[in-house]
Amino acid sequence: MASPAVIVIGAGPAGIRAAARLVEAGLRPVLIDENERSGGQIYRRQPAGFTRPASALYGSEAAKAVALHAAADALAPRLDYRPGTLVWGIADGAVLTQRGDRLERLPYAALILCSGATDRIMPLPGWTLPGVYSLGAAQIALKAQACAIGSRVVFMGTGPLLYLVAWQYVKAGATVAAVLDTSPSRRRVLAAAALAARPAVLAQGLRYLAGLRRAGIPVLTGVTPLRIEGHGRVAGVVVSDRAGRERRVEADAVGLGYGLRSETQLADLAKARFGFDAVARQWLPETDADGRSSVPLVYLAGDGAVVRGADAAELAGRLAACAALRDLGHAVPEEEFSRLRAALRPMSRFRQGLENGFPWPGHLAAMLPNETIICRCEAITAGAIRRTVAETGAPEMNRAKSLGRVGMGRCQGRICGLAAAEVIAAARGVPVEEVGQLRGAAPIKPLPLTAELGPDEG
Amino acid sequence: MSASGHEAGLFRRLAETGRRPVRLWVDGQPIEALEGDTLMVALLTQGLVLRHSEFGDGARAGFCMMGACQDCWVWTEQGGRLRACSTTVIESLRIVTREVPWPALP
Numbered sequence A: 001m002a003s004p005a006v007i008v009i010g011a012g013p014a015g016i017r018a019a020a021r022l023v024e025a026g027l028r029p030v031l032i033d034e035n036e037r038s039g040g041q042i043y044r045r046q047p048a049g050f051t052r053p054a055s056a057l058y059g060s061e062a063a064k065a066v067a068l069h070a071a072a073d074a075l076a077p078r079l080d081y082r083p084g085t086l087v088w089g090i091a092d093g094a095v096l097t098q099r100g101d102r103l104e105r106l107p108y109a110a111l112i113l114c115s116g117a118t119d120r121i122m123p124l125p126g127w128t129l130p131g132v133y134s135l136g137a138a139q140i141a142l143k144a145q146a147c148a149i150g151s152r153v154v155f156m157g158t159g160p161l162l163y164l165v166a167w168q169y170v171k172a173g174a175t176v177a178a179v180l181d182t183s184p185s186r187r188r189v190l191a192a193a194a195l196a197a198r199p200a201v202l203a204q205g206l207r208y209l210a211g212l213r214r215a216g217i218p219v220l221t222g223v224t225p226l227r228i229e230g231h232g233r234v235a236g237v238v239v240s241d242r243a244g245r246e247r248r249v250e251a252d253a254v255g256l257g258y259g260l261r262s263e264t265q266l267a268d269l270a271k272a273r274f275g276f277d278a279v280a281r282q283w284l285p286e287t288d289a290d291g292r293s294s295v296p297l298v299y300l301a302g303d304g305a306v307v308r309g310a311d312a313a314e315l316a317g318r319l320a321a322c323a324a325l326r327d328l329g330h331a332v333p334e335e336e337f338s339r340l341r342a343a344l345r346p347m348s349r350f351r352q353g354l355e356n357g358f359p360w361p362g363h364l365a366a367m368l369p370n371e372t373i374i375c376r377c378e379a380i381t382a383g384a385i386r387r388t389v390a391e392t393g394a395p396e397m398n399r400a401k402s403l404g405r406v407g408m409g410r411c412q413g414r415i416c417g418l419a420a421a422e423v424i425a426a427a428r429g430v431p432v433e434e435v436g437q438l439r440g441a442a443p444i445k446p447l448p449l450t451a452e453l454g455p456d457e458g
Numbered sequence B: 001m002s003a004s005g006h007e008a009g010l011f012r013r014l015a016e017t018g019r020r021p022v023r024l025w026v027d028g029q030p031i032e033a034l035e036g037d038t039l040m041v042a043l044l045t046q047g048l049v050l051r052h053s054e055f056g057d058g059a060r061a062g063f064c065m066m067g068a069c070q071d072c073w074v075w076t077e078q079g080g081r082l083r084a085c086s087t088t089v090i091e092s093l094r095i096v097t098r099e100v101p102w103p104a105l106p
Ligand SMILES: Cc1cc2nc3c(=O)[nH]c(=O)nc-3n(C[C@H](O)[C@H](O)[C@H](O)COP(=O)(O)OP(=O)(O)OC[C@H]3O[C@@H](n4cnc5c(N)ncnc54)[C@H](O)[C@@H]3O)c2cc1C
Pocket: A009, A010, A011, A012, A013, A014, A015, A032, A033, A034, A035, A039, A040, A041, A042, A043, A085, A086, A087, A088, A114, A115, A116, A117, A118, A119, A135, A136, A137, A139, A140, A161, A164, A260, A263, A266, A301, A302, A303, A304, A308, A309, A310, A311, A313, B066
């Protein structure tokens, strides 16, 4: 067998740019992604046979999408590229993969994790009804399948994606019933200075908002979500508005999301050290400025390290590859490091502005009625979590998990983990960082019962 | 409610409707999807349900569409599992949304 390669997990903006830099240095890295096609989330591709032009799919980001796809396609023959392949574990210096019924164990010389992010979700009564999707899902339906998630869609939550996806729906000809934002608009005024770190991005956000207003779509800010109503499917959304009045919007679908959370389970399995990030309100792997984790030769880049968006992900991917190359003994000019670090600085500032302008409404967890389902895998309610805390004094997430099963389901807390932590923190009356971090366990996603280790593996 | 029959579905197609039709079978009934559809889109453009929660709290129709939530698994007639958001339809696929064959997920 050949000596271990550098392995990059995730073929989004971060992973593609990381792999490209490794190839520039003469390496042949392994690039793994669960998706059949490269591009990651923002530049997700539609299936072959679909005909919408890049401008229709990616709007103002079309040129970047086309450039990244072209780079990925040109790179593919110079990589050990493994699309459609899940990394379900990391142990003893190797990644554990699954494609169809085939399992493999791939040792690495260095590992660059570019696993991206998923929607940050705060449950509410009715959120498991058919017709309620994450905001990301609403966008994926449109981008990758040319579908709207319903005929009258409410977008609820907070963050720039809320307005972006609503606007993309309007432009694609879908009916948007309302945009309901939990962040009060004064938060954006307070955050304006930090948001001005990237004026073009800020201006674009304001254009989406203006477009929604022009299209006559009600945009309410500072709302408190109360419930999603319906029997067997969504019939309406009820919120309390800024003035405390109850408002009901008729709808048959809801796109729900409160910003993004870094997907960090692989970093946890790689035994990287985590710290509580006060801006993201999430436990994140600790890294240096170049993406080195606490574990030698394990690196992080892109939204999976910290959510700074696609442009930052491209830069951070390249930077993490530079760090890996240097640590492996390749020459990398100091100038390249300083250029990439400098380019990332305004993006970090902008990210702080976004988190302050569109804060994660963790406080809502305390108000959820007891019967609200928190864990949709195992239908565990807010009341059941509170009971576990009260009866056992469960001090932190992992004990609550083993006693009350929250976060034990098939999603391993990817969807409910942040909200469950808030419910526990509120029940104990402590800050959320005190309830700790839900630990990852392999396999991070269910494997086929028929999967087998390849003949030359193990 | 099943994914078969002619009642309106959850999802609405907005474009890309000129693709070749693909036929599959849902709870014994034929439905027509389009080439390149995910199984989720094939089912939910015509129906409202992908699965029923094992915990008795009602119907589910997926949530994240990116392979994170694991709430869109459907069963084939042979008892295999498919994640509907990330499976592309193929001709003559036969799936069930009504009965949940055991064994359960590991
Ligand atoms: C649904 C969604 C929609 C978004 N839309 C926009 C948008 O319209 N505009 C915008 O500015 N930003 C958007 N964002 C944010 C944007 O996606 C990111 O800033 C950017 O894509 C980050 O790039 P990345 O390379 O870090 O991660 P991603 O692009 O998320 O790529 C990560 C890749 O890693 C793969 N992966 C993760 N875990 C595994 C594993 N265990 N095994 C194998 N592969 C794995 C995933 O399949 C994915 O392809 C969106 C985010 C999400 C989640």
